[in-house]
Amino acid sequence: MKYDVVIIGASAGGLTTAISARKFYPDKSVLVIKREDIAMIPCGIPYIFGTLESVDDDILPVEKFLEPLGVDILTDDVTEIDPRAKLVRTASGKEIAWEKLVLATGSKPVKPEFPGSELEGVYTVPKDYRYLKEFRERVKTAERVVIVGGGFIALEVGDEIRKLGKDVTILVRSRLLRSSFDREFSEMVAERLEERGIRVVYGQVERILGGESVERVRLIDGSELPADLVIFSIGYRPNVELAVKAGLKVTRYGIWTDEYMRTSHPDIFAVGDCVEHRDFFTGKPYGLMLASTATFEARIAGANLFKLQIVRENRRTIGVYSTNVAGLTLAAAGLTEEAARREGFEVIVGYGKGPDRHPAKFPDTSMVTVKLIFSRDRGAILGAQIAGGKSVGEMINILALAIQKRLTASELYTLQIATHPLLTASPVGYQILQAAEDALAKLRA
Incomplete structure (x- = not known):
């Protein structure tokens, strides 16, 4: 059995690599090998405990995406990659x-190594359909839930379980969302959780x-928290075992790749959580x-499999979260x-x-807070944080593009925007422009 592209x-x-490969190279044969017969939508997993009615509501329909494109699918476990012979072997x-x-x-997920972590009622949050089915049933019978991680x-899991009327405690070492937000935003979310009945x-x-x-x-x-269910959400590790066995370059962060997502073997690419990323x-x-980062890298890999295209390269990664x-x-x-100050930026x-x-006065109105971080030397945007209603989810994408294009406070201040009473903030008080104006005043001073 031979294919032009095996994923x-x-x-x-x-999934995104396969779609991109077919669109850029329609004459090439493509095979996707998946370990699980049922795949999950990763970002939707927290919501199986509350908002969604079952684990089945979060299934990723792989076949629906790939079969119409003529992509073949094999459910099997790859046990070995032979780079010299250009073969993969399966279980x-x-x-x-x-x-x-x-x-x-x-x-x-990183597995807990604390004494007692082998007890019944201790869980992590993997992307495993059958594990999650059993996990969800256990949540239903629990009353006191402790979630370790911030x-x-x-x-998200804590908030969803809270909706079931459970007693939820989140245990965090320092502060919530520390790697992605500054202290004032961490305090904002902690206060909101406490208001909703979740103890931090x-x-x-x-x-x-x-027992x-x-x-x-x-x-x-020495203090103790009562619990009949403990959930560890203390991070994830890249699945790099196949890459290590194949002799590819692997670092502590994942598989090394170049700007075209090629590994240390010129005909092997890597994308997503298993890859080492480099800060923008x-x-x-x-x-x-992040699934959004994985799809970004997958589009680059799919476009460059057989012909390098300079306009489709990875010029380092901007972490974008919501x-x-x-x-x-x-x-x-x-x-x-x-982080910017720690790296030496003024x-x-x-x-x-x-x-x-x-x-x-509109009933779905939310207060939105925007924080923008600029370099003092030329006023280029380095980062952005927003809190508010659902409109925030798309506002951050504007700012991610601004970061990617290295826009300045002056350019953001003169950004031309569309506004509407039912849809956006007032053009007089659009929060991104306000934040840019605030920064410009400080730059002038």
Whole structure:
């Protein structure tokens, strides 16, 4: 069996690579190999516990996307990559030859290693359909839930379980969403969670206590949290085992790739959670687990499989995030103020705040707060953070493009915008322009 393109993995990165490969190279044969017979939509997983009625409502319809394009699909587990012979071998004994290979092997949750973490009632949040089915049933019978972690998934899962009337505690080491937001936004979301009945506790786990099932979480300060369900959401690790066995260059952050998503083997590409990313401003390597980033990289890989195209290259990664927790939408792009100062940038910060409808009497009006971080030397935007209603989810994409194009505070201040009373903030008080104006005033001073 031989294909022009073989893709290992069928989540956001693998799926998008296959679609892009067919569109850019319609004469090439494409095979996607997926380990699971049922794939999940990763970003939708937290919502299976509350908003969605079942785990089945979050299934990723891989076949629906790929079969109309003529992409073949194989459900099997790849056990070995042979770069010299250009073969992949599977658990069922198949050998498949390829001209170009793409690794989209994703990530897996970090497993807790605390004493007692083997007790019944201790879970992580993987992308595994059958695990999640059993997990969801356990949530229904739980009363006191402790979630360890302060990232997006921890907060989203906690908020969803709270909707079921459960007693939810989020245990975080320092502050919520620390890697993506500055302190004032962390405090904003913590306050909102507390208002909705979710307790936020600051500390570290020492051990999990109980008989056969979890009963309490003991912290290193000696205090204890009662719990009959503990969820660890303390990060994800890239799935790089196949790449390591194949002799590809792998760092602590994932599989190394160049600007065209090629690995250290010129005919093997890699995209998504399994890849090492490099910061847009500093070029430093780091780990980033986002479906939106995976699809961005997948489009680059798919376009460059057989012919390099300079306009479709990865010029480093801008982390762009959004979430909705307890009715508060939070979004961020680029560097936080804290990270920018730590990297040595001299920065100016601008703020804008106001309603996202005009007049503010419309029933779906939300207050929106925008924080923009600029470099003092030329006023170029380095980062953005927004909190408010659902309009924030698209506002951050404007600012991600501004970062990618290195726009200045002056250029953002003179941004030409469309507004409407039912849809946006007032043109007089559009928060992005307000924040740019605030920064410009500080730059002049």
